[in-house]
Amino acid sequence: MLAIVGAVVAAIAYGAATVLQAVGVRRLAAAPAGSSLWQRGRAGWLYGVGLALDGGGFLASLAALQTLPLFLVESMLASSVGVTAVLAVLFLGVRLSGREVAALAVVGLGLVLLAASAREGPARTIATSGGWLLLAGSGLVAALFVAGLLDRGRDRSAVVLAVASGLGFGLTGIVARVLHPSNPWWHTVFQPQLWALVVAGAVAVVAYGFALDRGRATSVAAITFATETVIPAAIGLAFLGDGVRSGFPVVAGLGFVAALGGCMALAARAEIEN
Incomplete structure (x- = not known):
């Protein structure tokens, strides 16, 4: 239950951060020309609060992820787009269409089904070679990001960058699932999977920003959601010992499809227009 609360808190934090950052950017853009750095900082302070919420999330x-399977946690994190949609209605005056309201309900139903079907437990311990494999994976994500960044075709570039972002976010989830502190704790810094998390996370954030700049928010968010949710879920089930409660495979499958489909339908709310 505590782990589920953690995942819910993370989704709320990510969703609220998007709204706060949008408000911060909007206020910063409205600051008079020639404003001092201090004045601009005061105008956009909510953006900093949003970044802090991202860190907390x-x-x-x-x-x-220490005890819950990837298919559940990643789906709950993707549902942060629903939090963004609700908060945008409450605080930014955004109006949701009937389709988006229905998508919110589908996401909620999907998450309930996933929570009911997930089997709690730690991931399998991976060998040192597995840590190096994860670090190599983060290098491949970085290479994909560079390829997308250098691509002069904006539409194709946006797709490649969105995939790189989704893979980066997904890889951070995988590493978080298998990362365990060493004894003594400071030896953790020598674990290759820790550096895989750092590299993949940094690349994911930067790639997502560039993808949004070059493509439509709806498409970019949908590609990122699908990549960061489906691939880690499959890897967790195949290699990390993630499992479903006995008698609940169909429930889990329906919940996963409903949650992911609803999130993709809400993808336009992943980035609030400023």
Whole structure:
């Protein structure tokens, strides 16, 4: 239950961060020309609060992944787009269409089904070679990001960058699932999977920003959601010992499809227009 609370907190933090950052950017853009750095900082301080919430959400997701399977946690994190949609209605005056309201309900139903079907437990311990494999994977994500960044075709570039972002976010989830502190704790810094998390996370954030700049928010968010949710879920089930409660495979499958489909239908709310 505590792990599920952590995943819920992470989703709320990520969703609220998107709204706060949008408000911060909007206020910053409205600052008079020639404003001092201090004045601009005061105008956009909510953006900093949003970044802090992103950090808190990340820590909460790390805690959740210690005992919950990837297919559940990643789906709950993707549902942060629903939190963004609700908060945008409450605080930014955004109006949701009937389709988006229905998508919110589908996401909620999907998450309930997933929570009911997930089997709690730690991931399998991976060998040192597995840590190096994860680090190599983060290098491949970085290479894909560079390829997308250098691509002069904006539409194709946006797709490649969105995939790189999704893979990066997904890899951070995988690492968080298998990362365990060493004894003594400071030896953790020598674990290759820790550096895989750092590299993949940094690349994911930067790639997502560039993808949004070059493509439509709806398409970019949908590609990122699908990549960061489906691939880690498959890897967790195949290699990390993630499992479903006996008699609940169909329930889990329906919940996963409903949650992911609803999130993709809400993808336009992943980035609030400023």
